[in-house]
Amino acid sequence: MDGISACTPDGNWIFYQGSSRSDHVNRLYKISIDGKTKKEIAHGNVYSPAVSPDGKLLAYLASEGQGSSANVRIIITDLDGGPPIRQVEAPFNAIDLKWTPDGTAVAFTSGCDLLMQPVRGGRPITLMNFADEPVCISGVSWSPDGRKIAVARTRFNDSNVILFTGLRPK
Numbered sequence: 001m002d003g004i005s006a007c008t009p010d011g012n013w014i015f016y017q018g019s020s021r022s023d024h025v026n027r028l029y030k031i032s033i034d035g036k037t038k039k040e041i042a043h044g045n046v047y048s049p050a051v052s053p054d055g056k057l058l059a060y061l062a063s064e065g066q067g068s069s070a071n072v073r074i075i076i077t078d079l080d081g082g083p084p085i086r087q088v089e090a091p092f093n094a095i096d097l098k099w100t101p102d103g104t105a106v107a108f109t110s111g112c113d114l115l116m117q118p119v120r121g122g123r124p125i126t127l128m129n130f131a132d133e134p135v136c137i138s139g140v141s142w143s144p145d146g147r148k149i150a151v152a153r154t155r156f157n158d159s160n161v162i163l164f165t166g167l168r169p170k
Contacts, residue, residue, distance in 0.1 A: 006051045015049040041081035048097040059106045101146030109137040
């Protein structure tokens with residue numbers, strides 16, 4: 001597997017992003033857990049597949065254009081691909097798509113923001129914003145009950161070196 005992946009709740013299918021060796025075009029694939037059945041779901045600038053908690057829908061990001069003029073959409077489809085059930089606009093720098101535990105929305109990071117896009121449509125809701133700090137959100141995960149959320153943050157242009165001394169093996 002070349003990129004980000006997501007597994008169905010029943011553990012039977014994996015969705016992942018990869019590219020063709022012949023044309024280097026990004027693709028989303030569905031593969032059975034035993035590796036015997038593989039199907040292309042989408043191709044183009046498609047990335048960040050996420051399977052809904054009920055195992056019925058697939059969400060992924062699709063982009064056309066480049067830089068800040070890129071047109072990015074959240075695509076929601078059934079697990080076999082096919083025509084989108086819903087398409088919703090997203091910011092040009094949207095990444096790391098995740099379903100909310102209740103399956104009513106998909107969340108994504110956009111620079112310093114964590115946003116939630118309701119599946120039914122409408123404007124995205126800002127859940128967290130770290131614009132006052134030089135950080136970006138680099139990872140998000142919900143607890144299974146949906147009551148807690150973990151956010152990993154990465155500082156821009158900042159690094160630390162930590163020296164541990166006096167360590168002794170046990």
